[in-house]
Amino acid sequence: MKTIIEPFRIKMVEPIKMTTPQEREQALQRAGMNLFLVPAEDVLIDLLTDSGTGAMSSEQWAGIMRGDESYAGAKSFYRFERCLHKITGFEHILPTHQGRASERILFGLVGGKGKVVPSNNHFDTTRANIEHSGAQAVDLVVDEGLDPRNRAPFKGNLDVAKLERFIEQVGPEQIPLVMITVTNNSGGGQPVSLQNIREVKDICRKYDKPLFLDACRFAENAYFIKLREKGQQNRSVTEIVREMFDLSDGATISAKKDGIVNIGGVLLLRNEELCRRARNLLILTEGFPTYGGLAGRDLEAMAQGFEEVLHEDYLAYRLRSTEYLGEKLLSMGIQIVEPPGGHAIYIDAKDFCPHIPPEQFPGQALACAFYRQGGIRSSEIGSVMFGKNATMELVRMAIPRRVYTQSHIDYVIEIIGEVHEKRQNLKGLRIVSGPAALRHFTAAFEEI
Numbered sequence: 001m002k003t004i005i006e007p008f009r010i011k012m013v014e015p016i017k018m019t020t021p022q023e024r025e026q027a028l029q030r031a032g033m034n035l036f037l038v039p040a041e042d043v044l045i046d047l048l049t050d051s052g053t054g055a056m057s058s059e060q061w062a063g064i065m066r067g068d069e070s071y072a073g074a075k076s077f078y079r080f081e082r083c084l085h086k087i088t089g090f091e092h093i094l095p096t097h098q099g100r101a102s103e104r105i106l107f108g109l110v111g112g113k114g115k116v117v118p119s120n121n122h123f124d125t126t127r128a129n130i131e132h133s134g135a136q137a138v139d140l141v142v143d144e145g146l147d148p149r150n151r152a153p154f155k156g157n158l159d160v161a162k163l164e165r166f167i168e169q170v171g172p173e174q175i176p177l178v179m180i181t182v183t184n185n186s187g188g189g190q191p192v193s194l195q196n197i198r199e200v201k202d203i204c205r206k207y208d209k210p211l212f213l214d215a216c217r218f219a220e221n222a223y224f225i226k227l228r229e230k231g232q233q234n235r236s237v238t239e240i241v242r243e244m245f246d247l248s249d250g251a252t253i254s255a256k257k258d259g260i261v262n263i264g265g266v267l268l269l270r271n272e273e274l275c276r277r278a279r280n281l282l283i284l285t286e287g288f289p290t291y292g293g294l295a296g297r298d299l300e301a302m303a304q305g306f307e308e309v310l311h312e313d314y315l316a317y318r319l320r321s322t323e324y325l326g327e328k329l330l331s332m333g334i335q336i337v338e339p340p341g342g343h344a345i346y347i348d349a350k351d352f353c354p355h356i357p358p359e360q361f362p363g364q365a366l367a368c369a370f371y372r373q374g375g376i377r378s379s380e381i382g383s384v385m386f387g388k389n390a391t392m393e394l395v396r397m398a399i400p401r402r403v404y405t406q407s408h409i410d411y412v413i414e415i416i417g418e419v420h421e422k423r424q425n426l427k428g429l430r431i432v433s434g435p436a437a438l439r440h441f442t443a444a445f446e447e448i
Helices: 021-030 058-066 075-088 099-110 124-132 160-170 194-206 218-228 237-246 272-285 296-308 312-331 362-374 383-389 406-421
Strands: 092-096 116-119 136-139 178-181 211-214 250-254 265-269 344-348 379-381 394-398 429-433 444-447
Touching: 021 362, 058 296, 075 092, 075 237, 075 265, 075 296, 092 099, 092 272, 099 124, 099 250, 099 265, 099 272, 116 160, 124 136, 124 383, 160 194, 178 194, 194 211, 194 237, 218 237, 218 312, 265 272, 312 344, 312 406, 362 379, 362 383, 362 394, 362 406, 362 429, 362 444, 379 383
Parallel strands: 116 136, 116 178, 178 211, 211 250
Antiparallel strands: 092 265, 250 265, 344 394, 379 394, 429 444
C-alpha cells in the first residue's frame, strides 16, 4: 500500500484565524521580529516546536478525568511509574513538569565549575542548564552530521573516536557523564544507531563514566533504527527502545515530545544515591516525588501517551508525513538537512539566502519571511540560538503530533516556494536587545 493514512480520526477541531499580510507585518514588528513573541492566535500554521503542541487521544482525555489529585501517593503516579518501568526498565523514576526541569536537577547535582559534558549535540535548554551549573557542554557529533547534503542514515551519532580523544585530553575526572541526544534535535532531527549507543557505552565502561540519554524522541529514534539499521528490521520498536534504555545509566525526557502530552517530564536514574539527592532537590523545587510539579491528570495522560507512541502504525505515519514535506522541498531545489528528520524538516538557511552572512542571522531572517508570506511560524537553529557554537544556519519546521493534515503541509510547501522565488530580497538582521543565555526566546531584532 503506497498511501500511509493518519491512524486516527478527528473528533474535535479548533478554528484557525486567517490573517492578512498587513496584520502579520504588524504582529511581527510588535514582536521585535521574534516569532516566539508573536501571539499564537496570529499564526496560521504553527511549526515553532513539536514540544507540548500535539493532540492528545481520546484515551488520554479519559485519563484526564481519572486523575487522582492526592498530594502524596496518588494512584495516577503509580500507573505512570508502572508504565515507565515497563518501557525503560528503570527502577528510579521521577516525574517533573518538563524536560528542562529534569536537566536542571541532574546538572545541579553533577555539574559545576571545571566539569565538561560531552554529547553528540546538546540542545538549547540542555546546554543552558549545563552552563548555568558552571560546567561546559561539548558537541562531538560525527562529521557527516555537519553536512546538510550527506544522506548517511545515522547522522546523529556521537563520534566514538572523538569522544575517547576528548576524555583523554580533559581527563576522566572532569567528566561527570556522557550524554547522547536521541534523536539529535539541533543536528537536524537525525537518529542515533543502536550500534553507536553500544560503542559509546563501551567507552563509558572503560573510563567508568555513566551514559545518559536525552530521550525526548526515543520512540522516533527507535523506529529509525528498525527501518535503517542492519539486523534490526525484525525487532519491535518496544524491544529496541528497551535496549536503548538498558544501555544507559539515566535519562532526561521531555514528555511533551514522545509522551504526546502538553506538559510533563521524567528523570530516570540507575544510581540509588544520585536518585536520593535528586529526589530531595525535586521536593525543594518541583513538588513531592509522586507528583513532581504535575497534576495527577497529567501523570495519567503521560502514562497513556508513552504507551501510544510505541504503536508502529503511528510511528510509520509520523516519520512518513515529515518525510513528505522534506521530499517536496528538495524537489523544488530547496536544500534541507538530508535525509529528512523524524519530527521536523530543517531548511539550510545558508543555501537558501547565501547573500546574508551568519552574523546577520540568515535563519532568523528566513523564519520571519515565512511568517510574513503565509503566517507560518518556525524557529531558527543557528547563530541566534547557539551563538559561536553554531555549526549550521537552519530553520526548523517542527511538526506537532496528530495536529495538521496533508493539506496544511501542502500550504506550507507552497508558501516556502513563494519565499524561495524572491529570496534575493531577504534582508539580514541585527539584535537590538536580548539576554546572555537562551536569547532566542526573548531577543528583539531589526532589519539591516
